[in-house]
Amino acid sequence: MKSENGRDDAKRRAGESAAELIEDGMVIGLGTGSTAAHAIQAIGRAVSEGMDVYGIPTSFQSRALAREVGIPLVTLDDALPDIAIDGADQVADGALVKGGGGAHAREKVVDAHAARFICVVDETKLADVLNHPIPLEVLPSAVSAVEDSLRERGGEPTLRAAERKDGPVITDNGNPVLDCDFGTIEDPDVLAASLSVIPGIVEHGIFAAMADEIHAGFSDRVDIRSV
Numbered sequence: 001m002k003s004e005n006g007r008d009d010a011k012r013r014a015g016e017s018a019a020e021l022i023e024d025g026m027v028i029g030l031g032t033g034s035t036a037a038h039a040i041q042a043i044g045r046a047v048s049e050g051m052d053v054y055g056i057p058t059s060f061q062s063r064a065l066a067r068e069v070g071i072p073l074v075t076l077d078d079a080l081p082d083i084a085i086d087g088a089d090q091v092a093d094g095a096l097v098k099g100g101g102g103a104h105a106r107e108k109v110v111d112a113h114a115a116r117f118i119c120v121v122d123e124t125k126l127a128d129v130l131n132h133p134i135p136l137e138v139l140p141s142a143v144s145a146v147e148d149s150l151r152e153r154g155g156e157p158t159l160r161a162a163e164r165k166d167g168p169v170i171t172d173n174g175n176p177v178l179d180c181d182f183g184t185i186e187d188p189d190v191l192a193a194s195l196s197v198i199p200g201i202v203e204h205g206i207f208a209a210m211a212d213e214i215h216a217g218f219s220d221r222v223d224i225r226s227v
Helices: 004-019 034-048 060-069 104-113 140-152 188-196
Strands: 027-030 054-057 083-086 090-092 095-097 117-122 134-138 156-159 177-181 201-204 213-217 222-226
Touching (some): 004 083, 004 117, 004 213, 027 060, 104 201, 134 140, 134 188
Parallel strands (some): 027 054, 117 213
Antiparallel strands (some): 134 201, 156 177
């Protein structure tokens, strides 16, 4: 089993590899999570050395880190991203599952509107086929109804519980998150379409046909895969 230090080094390699794509004058979508954080830190170092870029954060977490490392921030109202750098919970054949940090609704908006979307992961996130539970941001009043709709589609939903507080995880948008296990997902596009039409779901965590490149970090290298 890979040690935590070894895994963090693989994440750092992936994040820094993607950050090398940044050029002066770019607007950058700043993803959420531990691997994307390495990219944000690398971009911050470039800014401190004189690079002129702007970031669009996808969460409170990425916003706070970007401000800490000195990246000037804008919104989608100001400009669309030239590139977005974001992580994933699982990657298979170019399709992603995201939402482990509960930021997938905002991430999807930023990533989808970027001219290029670079997904950064460590090797443990690579799979032959998607089988990770799908995170779903849901309107609070619709949780029970959405759970019923998910079961009708063969899913097993679980309300994500918060840590160190009573009750569920609440997203930056003020909504709870369901994690729905569908087992092996042979056709992510079909499942994504099925989830998108359920009233009450704000956004699901399937990112199919969105990433342009996957930067996968290993202990000794980064594999870059065009999608």
